[in-house]
Amino acid sequence: MNHFADIRHDLETYDGQWSCQGFWVMIVYRFGRWRYTIKSPILRKPFSLIYKLLYKTVQILTGIELPCEVPVGKNFRIDHFGDIIISGYARFGDNCIIRNGVTVGLKNIEEKAAPSIGNNVNIGTGAKLLGNITIGDNVDIGANAVVITSIPDNSLAVGIPAKIIPKKTPATT
Template sequence: MSIAPAPLARQALESPPDSGAPLRAAPPAHMGQSNLNPLGMSLWSLWREDLRAHDGLALEQGFWALAVHRFGNWRMGIRSKLLRAPFSIAYKLLYRVVEWTCGVSLPYTVKVGRRVRIWHHGGMILHAETIGDDVMIRQNTTFGVVRTNHNFELPVICDGADIGVGAVILGAVRVGKNAVIGANAVVLNDVPDDAVAVGVPAKVVKYRHERPERTYTP
């Protein structure tokens, strides 16, 4: 004899963690349809700025991943699909090369801001909706969906966020401006601006110097 789960238990099994953001049944309008590179900057200017963000080290794998990402978006500015085709083939090949050799998966559908720094490399799945300006990302980091049937519910990483080694950020959550995510933290809910979040699941333990009067205990 089988026993049906109670309503609350069934809801807990079928619903993703509450991130405070509405569920998304379709991709954002911009996803994969246009050039998402920062406005007003040429591809060459973005490459030079990304290189400076990586201390001028052209052999940094994070720089390679961003360079291919910028190229993948630049080609979307070519309106004619026929003219765009050879660049799309080149992008797809380069994207796989970066995945295989650098261990960084950063598809062109992610909107990436300026001066993003990808420290080290390996085990990095960066499938976010947006990654803001001046974001720091370290190795073995995962941004992605919380469940396979919620493919378009992706994290938003705001300007100045600092993501620690091995952090996992899942679902339609917002990591606020200048927030810090500790090493190996698992983020399933929104993290406020200037907050420091650690643990599994991640909890806010304090705020950075901008808001010293507010402290939290884990």
């Protein structure tokens, strides 16, 4: 895997705007992933220290917590900065967008499982996705929704707790 190509692709995802805080987070994320490619633990240690310093700095500057242990797909986009917390146990598919105030994490501390999010998922401002759940492909999660159950493909989730509404397709309208 070419990490520099991933960073170039991330920059394209952010329309070439270096000033986007989400892009800063992705650079640190990519650096954290890259350091795991260094086989020797002794050689990896200084890079791990640098990663931890960069991670904390970008977390303080942006309010975004995205550990490098989280697998993210292509075109992962953090659309607005601030108050975003993603558990190291989460996973994201391709073409996911998250906005400010989003939490993707554990339902309780004893259960070390966070949501697994499919492709083409759009997560609205303030949404909370918690626990060992699966979010299907082509799902929209509304602003401030609290999602604690799995969501099937081609759905919309809104409310507290989230109510799941199947999306209408052109054939069904």
